[in-house]
Amino acid sequence: MVMDDQLTAVFAALADPTRRALLQRLTESDANVAELAAPFEMSQPAISKHLRVLEGAGLITRSRHATARFSHLEAEPLREATEYMEKYKRFWTKSFDKLDAALAAYTEQPHTTEEEENNA
């Protein structure tokens, strides 16, 4: 993957159940790597890798405290990704399409048949 933009990085980061679970955990509180790794059966380096991906997408920030490194949820990129997807809200129900077809039929040319509803 070329990881072109922020959006790509965020969606790629979310496309993994482990990383989604890490984000979920971080909604409760900041946490160090050991805490984050505890619920999973995978190794600590694997969790560190996932955290790096999340950090790369801007979904978490990290800070030191003694030897521990705490992860902190940064949900702003999620907001941007949500905004992107909400552009498709108009298509979330078929009713909008049918409304469009009806409107088009009555404005462009009166008394069209139903064939126009199959746009191509």
Add this chain to the structure above:
Amino acid sequence: MVMDDQLTAVFAALADPTRRALLQRLTESDANVAELAAPFEMSQPAISKHLRVLEGAGLITRSRHATARFSHLEAEPLREATEYMEKYKRFWTKSFDKLDAALAAYTEQPHTTEEEENNA
């Protein structure tokens, strides 16, 4: 990737600029493969692959019409993914965190120092 659930499939599908562009194109109208492939410099089989990924995520459905196969946007999975992300709305601004900290400080135990704000 294990492609566990629908959410994983949808985010993985969105984690590619070409596929996002295909979805964008399909907001205008249904289209056959040749039309969809036209704006891109990649080969037709590459586009077919991307369409299969989108179909696998439930983001498009397909139908035949003569030799052509038309893709149709199905945005419902996007709605579900948006709902998932909106669970993080609460964390989209720092102000909520600070409000929480203030509330915790005043309800759990009066006159706490600022150290408690660093949750761990």
Add this chain to the structure above:
DNA sequence: CTACTCTATAACCAAATGGTTATGGATGAT
């Protein structure tokens, strides 16, 4: 300074991803 704790990095591996070219299959037209 040494030892310990917590985490990152290195090196490696299997599988998935995103692309290619070449070919095959289904459908419509002549």
Add this chain to the structure above:
DNA sequence: ATCATCCATAACCATTTGGTTATAGAGTAG
């Protein structure tokens, strides 16, 4: 029937991904 069109599939390839174990590094404690 044959041919043309549109698309899918096969076979292949390079890169990325997600995991492993082993080791190194940064910080704290004694």
